[in-house]
Amino acid sequence: xxxxxxxxxxxxxxxxxxxxxxxxxxxxxxxxxxxxxxxxxxxxxxxxxxxxxxxxxxxxxxxxxxxxxxxxxxxxxxxxxxxxxxxxxxxxxxxxxxxxxxxxxxxxxxxxxxxxxxxxxxxxxxxxxxxxxxxxxxxxxxxxxxxxxxxxxxxxxxxxxxxxxxxxxxxxxxxxxxxxxxxxxxxxxxxxxxxxxxxxxxxxxxxxxxxxxxxxxxxxxxxxxxxxxxxxxxxxxxxxxxxxxxxxxx
Numbered sequence: 001x002x003x004x005x006x007x008x009x010x011x012x013x014x015x016x017x018x019x020x021x022x023x024x025x026x027x028x029x030x031x032x033x034x035x036x037x038x039x040x041x042x043x044x045x046x047x048x049x050x051x052x053x054x055x056x057x058x059x060x061x062x063x064x065x066x067x068x069x070x071x072x073x074x075x076x077x078x079x080x081x082x083x084x085x086x087x088x089x090x091x092x093x094x095x096x097x098x099x100x101x102x103x104x105x106x107x108x109x110x111x112x113x114x115x116x117x118x119x120x121x122x123x124x125x126x127x128x129x130x131x132x133x134x135x136x137x138x139x140x141x142x143x144x145x146x147x148x149x150x151x152x153x154x155x156x157x158x159x160x161x162x163x164x165x166x167x168x169x170x171x172x173x174x175x176x177x178x179x180x181x182x183x184x185x186x187x188x189x190x191x192x193x194x195x196x197x198x199x200x201x202x203x204x205x206x207x208x209x210x211x212x213x214x215x216x217x218x219x220x221x222x223x224x225x226x227x228x229x230x231x232x233x234x235x236x237x238x239x240x241x242x243x244x245x246x247x248x249x250x
Contacts, residue, residue: 001118002026002045006036006054007080012104016049019107023114033057040066045075046121047114051103052081052092060095067096074124076117080105141215145207146199148216153195157188164188195219 003025007013010031017027028043030036033056040048048066050059059079066072079092082103092100098120101113164181167173173181198219208218 001047001121002028002043003047003049003114004028004030004036004039004043004045005049006030006033006039007049007051008032008053008055009051012051015107016105016110019110020049020114023111025114033059033062037062037065040072040075041069044071047117048075048077050077050079050097052079052088060091063092063095063097074128076121078113078117145215145217148210148214149199149219150195152210152216153219154192157191161185161188161192 001024003020005013005017005020005027007016007029008031013029013031017029020027025047028039028045030039033054035056036048036050036054037057039045050063052059054062063077063079066075066077076099077097079097079100080103081088081092081100089100099113099117101110105113161184164185168178168181199217202217202219206218207215210216
């Protein structure tokens with residue numbers, strides 16, 4: 001883990017840096033607030049340790065700047081404070097700090113805080129990975145459901161439209177049937193357009209089981225038909241009662 005340690009007292013800085021390094025962390029040091037911000041912007045460390053009395057830039061402002069920066073929300077910020085007043089601690093936490101430690105911080109206490117921070121950083125990273133995986137699974141599930149929906153809702157009218165158009169194109173139409181076929185083509189084209197319109201008008205997408213294990217978007221009444229499931233929730237969704245027949249084309 002990369003640790004940014006901002007402390008103006010060289011003895012304290014060397015002591016804390018030694019504790020972090022002995023725990024296997026890569027340590028970047030800074031002696032004032034401006035240098036700390038430059039180091040953070042350059043290194044993007046997972047853990048930031050800030051002395052509350054750091055010169056050069058108000059630490060509370062620095063903490064808020066880190067939080068507002070690109071990727072700064074993921075950093076764990078530990079503030080070292082020599083004061084025990086509740087008002088100071090509230091300000092520290094309100095500025096975006098995750099934890100604080102009183103000064104002077106002995107080596108064992110600081111090492112324990114590093115361990116706590118490392119565990120929380122690991123847990124947060126695992127949570128983000130799980131959320132990313134879930135979002136990706138939902139995305140691909142949505143693509144699959146849309147594919148089934150289009151096949152179910154559009155294949156039949158599209159086949160009728162293309163079939164009639166091919167007969168007209170090849171001159172295989174009996175005298176007097178061409179107009180009737182053109183009407184069928186127009187009707188099926190409107191049917192397909194209606195499907196597209198219903199899809200674009202969905203505001204609360206639901207899913208309905210098309211065949212066992214295969215789901216599609218429900219385009220009836222904006223997905224409010226009985227036996228549907230909420231397409232925006234996770235996988236723990238109750239499937240509708242099984243049916244002997246797939247849904248009919250609407």
